[in-house]
Amino acid sequence: MSNAPKHSLSIEIQLRWSDQDLLAHVNNATIMTLVEEARIRALYQLQEQTQWDGPLDMVLRTAHTEFLRPVMYEDSVTVNVWISRIGNTSYVLQHELVQHGEVCVNVEAVVVVFDSKEQAAMPIPAPVRAAFETVLASS
Numbered sequence: 587m588s589n590a591p592k593h594s595l596s597i598e599i600q601l602r603w604s605d606q607d608l609l610a611h612v613n614n615a616t617i618m619t620l621v622e623e624a625r626i627r628a629l630y631q632l633q634e635q636t637q638w639d640g641p642l643d644m645v646l647r648t649a650h651t652e653f654l655r656p657v658m659y660e661d662s663v664t665v666n667v668w669i670s671r672i673g674n675t676s677y678v679l680q681h682e683l684v685q686h687g688e689v690c691v692n693v694e695a696v697v698v699v700f701d702s703k704e705q706a707a708m709p710i711p712a713p714v715r716a717a718f719e720t721v722l723a724s725s
Contacts, residue, residue: 590666611656624665636717675707
């Protein structure tokens with residue numbers, strides 16, 4: 587059963603035949619690619635919904651993955667995405683991969699807002715923070 591808050595973003599991702607391993611499960615490395623794709627789509631969707639201006643560079647700092655059950659090659663997998671914490675320069679994104687109503691994988695990722703010119707973390711801009719708060723777990 588999903589633990590995603592009502593206001594989480596749900597991203598449907600089509601699986602490919604080549605995503606499978608020899609056990610007919612979606613490969614664990616591929617899971618991280620699916621999570622990355624969902625994270626990027628969710629951030630674009632959030633940007634459109636809240637209309638924060640312009641591109642913003644972000645880098646992945648950490649990712650903790652909990653495999654609960656295999657993701658099987660099917661038509662698709664749903665990735666529920668929400669924010670569980672917002673800091674000064676980073677935020678914590680939760681990703682929940684669901685197939686047939688069952689949570690298969692949980693991924694917690696720390697993402698840092700990044701100044702490419704300075705090659706350093708930078709504070710989360712106020713409009714972006716406001717957008718993030720719309721999918722914050724406690725909101």
